[in-house]
Amino acid sequence: MSISSTPTLQPMLRKLSYWGALGEADKAAALALPFKQKLIEAQKYTVRDGDQATHSCVLLSGFAYRHKVVGDGSRQILSINMKGDIVDLQNSLLGTADHNVQALTQCEVAFIPRDEIRQIAFERPNIGMAMWYDTLVDGSIFREWIANVGRRDAHTRMAHLLCEFALRLKVAGLGERDNYVLPMTQEQLADATGLTPVHVNRTLRALDEEGLISRDKREVRIADWKKLAAAGDFQSGYLHLHEDQTVTSEG
Amino acid sequence: MSISSTPTLQPMLRKLSYWGALGEADKAAALALPFKQKLIEAQKYTVRDGDQATHSCVLLSGFAYRHKVVGDGSRQILSINMKGDIVDLQNSLLGTADHNVQALTQCEVAFIPRDEIRQIAFERPNIGMAMWYDTLVDGSIFREWIANVGRRDAHTRMAHLLCEFALRLKVAGLGERDNYVLPMTQEQLADATGLTPVHVNRTLRALDEEGLISRDKREVRIADWKKLAAAGDFQSGYLHLHEDQTVTSEG
DNA sequence: CGACACGTTGATTAGGATCAAGAGTAGTGG
DNA sequence: CCACTACTCTTGATCCTAATCAACGTGTCG
Numbered sequence: 225m226s227i228s229s230t231p232t233l234q235p236m237l238r239k240l241s242y243w244g245a246l247g248e249a250d251k252a253a254a255l256a257l258p259f260k261q262k263l264i265e266a267q268k269y270t271v272r273d274g275d276q277a278t279h280s281c282v283l284l285s286g287f288a289y290r291h292k293v294v295g296d297g298s299r300q301i302l303s304i305n306m307k308g309d310i311v312d313l314q315n316s317l318l319g320t321a322d323h324n325v326q327a328l329t330q331c332e333v334a335f336i337p338r339d340e341i342r343q344i345a346f347e348r349p350n351i352g353m354a355m356w357y358d359t360l361v362d363g364s365i366f367r368e369w370i371a372n373v374g375r376r377d378a379h380t381r382m383a384h385l386l387c388e389f390a391l392r393l394k395v396a397g398l399g400e401r402d403n404y405v406l407p408m409t410q411e412q413l414a415d416a417t418g419l420t421p422v423h424v425n426r427t428l429r430a431l432d433e434e435g436l437i438s439r440d441k442r443e444v445r446i447a448d449w450k451k452l453a454a455a456g457d458f459q460s461g462y463l464h465l466h467e468d469q470t471v472t473s474e475g
Numbered sequence: 476m477s478i479s480s481t482p483t484l485q486p487m488l489r490k491l492s493y494w495g496a497l498g499e500a501d502k503a504a505a506l507a508l509p510f511k512q513k514l515i516e517a518q519k520y521t522v523r524d525g526d527q528a529t530h531s532c533v534l535l536s537g538f539a540y541r542h543k544v545v546g547d548g549s550r551q552i553l554s555i556n557m558k559g560d561i562v563d564l565q566n567s568l569l570g571t572a573d574h575n576v577q578a579l580t581q582c583e584v585a586f587i588p589r590d591e592i593r594q595i596a597f598e599r600p601n602i603g604m605a606m607w608y609d610t611l612v613d614g615s616i617f618r619e620w621i622a623n624v625g626r627r628d629a630h631t632r633m634a635h636l637l638c639e640f641a642l643r644l645k646v647a648g649l650g651e652r653d654n655y656v657l658p659m660t661q662e663q664l665a666d667a668t669g670l671t672p673v674h675v676n677r678t679l680r681a682l683d684e685e686g687l688i689s690r691d692k693r694e695v696r697i698a699d700w701k702k703l704a705a706a707g708d709f710q711s712g713y714l715h716l717h718e719d720q721t722v723t724s725e726g
Numbered sequence: 727c728g729a730c731a732c733g734t735t736g737a738t739t740a741g742g743a744t745c746a747a748g749a750g751t752a753g754t755g756g
Numbered sequence: 757c758c759a760c761t762a763c764t765c766t767t768g769a770t771c772c773t774a775a776t777c778a779a780c781g782t783g784t785c786g
Contacts, residue, residue, distance in 0.1 A: 274712070292622040295631065295708030300622040314611050322615050322713040342604070349597040356596075356607055360565050363610065364573050366617035371543040371551040374624040374669030378742070380546065409764065418625030423742055425766060457546030461525070462573040629774070660732065674774055676734060692783095 233257060233334060235308035236282045240354040242395075242466075243361070250350045257344065259334040264288075264327045271315055271325040279335040280316040283309045286331030287407045291415065292323045301416040303365060304328070304389070304408070306396045313359050316341065329407050361464045368462040373418040376457060381417045382427045383456030386437065386444060391460055402446040431455070484508060484585060486559035487533045491605040493646075493717075494612070501601045508595065510585040515539075515578045522566055522576040530586040531567040534560045537582030538658045542666065543574045552667040554616060555579065555640070555659070557647045564610050567592065580658050612715045619713040624669040627708060632668045633678045634707030637688065637695060642711055653697045682706070 237254050240246065246254070261284070264270060270281050273292065281288075288311055290302045302323060305311045315321040316338045345352035365388075372381050389406060393399035406413075410428070414421045431437045436452045438445045446452050453459075488505050491497065497505070512535070515521060521532050524543065532539075539562055541553045553574060556562045566572040567589045596603035616639075623632050640657060644650035657664075661679070665672045682688045687703045689696045697703050704710075 290618075292618065294622055294626045296626075298626045300625040302618045302621050314614055317608065318611050318615065318715055320712065320715070322715070323618055345607075346597070346600040346603065352597065352603070353593070356610070357568065359607070359611060359614065360569050363565055363614040363617060364569065366614060366621060367541075367543065367553045367574055370553055370617060370620050370624060371545055373621060375545045375547075375549045375551040410766095411764080420743055421765085422744080422767090426742095429766085461571065464569055464571070464573070661734095662732080671775055672733085673735090673776080677774090680734085 233259065233282060233284075233336075235284055236310060236334070239308035239310070239358065240351060243357040244350055244354040246350050246354065250348050253344060253348055254351055257336050257340055259336045261332060261334050264331045264333050266327050266329050266331075268327050269324060270327065270333060271312055271321045271323075273321055273324050275315070275321040277312070277316040277319065277321050278338050280313050280338060280341055281311045281325065282334040282336060283307055283311055284332040284334055287328035288325055288331055288333075289328050289412070289416075290323050290325050299415045300418065301412060302369070303362070304392075304416070306392065306398060308396060310355070310358060313341070313355060314362070328412070364462045364464060378417070378419055378423055378427045379430060380455065380457050381419070382413070382424065383431060383436065383452055384458050385413070385417060385456075386431075386446070387449075387453050387456045387458035387460075388463070389444075390446060390449075391463060391465065395463075395465060402449060404444055406442050406444050408442070484510065484533060484535075484587075486535055487561060487585070490559035490561070490609065491602060494608040495601060495605040497601050497605065501599050504595060504599055505602055508587050508591055510587045512583060512585050515582045515584050517578050517580050517582075519578050520575060521578065521584060522563055522572045522574075524572055524575050526566070526572040528563070528567040528570065528572050529589050531564050531589060531592055532562045532576065533585040533587060534558055534562055535583040535585055538579035539576055539582055539584075540579050540663070540667075541574050541576050550666045551669065552663060553620070554613070555643075555667070557643065557649060559647060561606070561609060564592070564606060565613070579663070615713045615715060629668070629670055629674055629678045630681060631706065631708050632670070633664070633675065634682060634687065634703055635709050636664070636668060636707075637682075637697070638700075638704050638707045638709035638711075639714070641695075641697060641700075642714060642716065646714075646716060653700060655695055657693050657695050659693070 233255055237251060240254065259282070270288070271277060283305055285307055288305045290305070290311070292300050292302060294300065312321070312325055315323070315325070341355070345355050372384055376384060390401045390404060393404045394401045399405065408416070410424045411421045414424045417424065419427070428439065432439055435447055436455055438447060484506055488502060491505065510533070521539065522528060534556055536558055539556045541556070541562070543551050543553060545551065563576055566574070566576070592606070596606050623635055627635060641652045641655060644655045645652045650656065659667070661675045662672045665675045668675065670678070679690065683690055686698055687706055689698060
């Protein structure tokens with residue numbers, strides 16, 4: 225199953241270290257966690273709503289997303305996950321998955337047994353706190369998304385999403401704040417924003433025509449960060465990033 | 476500051492015990508946590524977006540809600556909290572509050588220092604896991620709310636909210652599943668569902684006229700649970716309740 | 727009894743959904 | 757190598773759900 229020559233949980237460690245300082249012993253213990261690595265094709269599920277989860281998935285490369293399907297068959301995307309994310313720490317600790325996890329692009333995923341996660345979390349409080357913190361930041365982003373789909377109009381909503389991606393991709397080392405590739409179709413953007421694909425298309429065009437962004441395929445170029453952040457009612461506090469990365473209203 | 480003759484964190488302990496078995500020593504340690512008790516009047520804030528949080532609030536009685544205010548001034552309610560809830564474990568652990576916490580009714584609130592929470596969580600893994608679990612269930616409810624405001628129409632959305640309250644109030648020992656008092660104005664229901672007060676009013680009337688619920692002031696009576704759950708696309712899994720309380724589609 | 731918050735209802739508007747169709751673009755197989 | 761296919765993106769026309777605007781009723785409390 226292993227793909228790369230030196231499979232490693234390094235991306236996860238990077239993320240955890242971001243949330244809280246870890247000692248050398250912590251880092252060694254985290255890297256020593258047992259895992260199975262798999263290559264997941266785009267569109268494949270790694271977790272399905274209702275599954276009894278026994279493992280957590282760490283994204284080593286690629287993008288994944290979590291979503292729910294409601295009664296009439298329409299889909300709501302709940303979050304986008306990228307390199308280093310411990311996708312689904314939630315599902316695995318809660319036992320029963322309450323949503324789906326699906327590969328957005330081809331992904332390398334490390335599966336870590338649930339019990340190993342629990343154990344290291346309590347044997348090594350620094351790691352435990354970083355993991356808890358990670359799930360709390362996840363929760364914070366969910367709250368922002370509730371406000372986004374609940375109370376912002378389509379134009380503001382899209383601008384907000386583009387700003388969030390910009391910062392998160394930058395922090396993950398996957399792009400520049402003002403220039404990145406969005407690995408999603410407009411249909412997926414629609415499912416993330418609670419809009420229709422047609423309206424996403426028009427909203428993006430509007431943002432483009434206003435000079436806030438420019439697009440080439442799925443590459444997004446942010447012409448004026450301050451203006452886009454203002455248009456998107458975006459304040460980065462909810463991402464709980466370190467100060468030097470909270471480039472919200474400043475250049 | 477103490478109000479009742481025997482101030483106690485018992486409601487919090489009840490909630491934590493619900494998520495995971497605690498030993499006698501765990502329970503004693505939890506009840507021995509230092510706290511300041513205050514009586515909070517309805518509409519008063521206990522936490523404001525942006526605050527540097529130093530304490531967690533435990534609701535000993537009454538109802539509170541968490542919300543965000545977006546750029547155009549409109550408000551999105553993120554969750555309703557009730558007796559026993561450790562409102563804002565998130566904000567206090569993350570350090571900076573990313574949303575507001577406001578009393579819905581008059582509340583008795585116990586404020587526990589943040590460091591005491593962290594300490595007990597790692598000294599007593601059972602308690603730590605229960606707290607983590609609690610924040611994870613919170614996250615699960617947020618995810619469901621994203622789907623609710625993002626992809627369900629007003630009728631379904633309201634029915635879903637009424638079902639959620641029914642179960643949560645019952646589990647908290649504050650009402651019957653088929654008959655409870657909803658301590659919210661229609662304006663607040665609107666802010667929870669991403670609708671307008673006028674449309675909430677009409678939607679409630681529609682549910683009433685269809686015979687799914689009946690109302691008297693703010694008392695809600697659910698005429699036919701199965702029908703309401705079906706109308707609300709409600710499946711209780713996301714609440715992560717124990718099996719005997721997952722009365723979703725059955726009687 | 728007056729003030730005020732909350733609930734209710736009607737009339738009209740608007741933001742976004744839906745329906746429909748054509749234009750890239752990439753992959754596939756003969 | 758090119759036709760075929762399928763997916764994504766784009767645009768136009770129309771419809772509909774929920775928002776907005778407005779007014780009145782009801783209950784409560786000082």
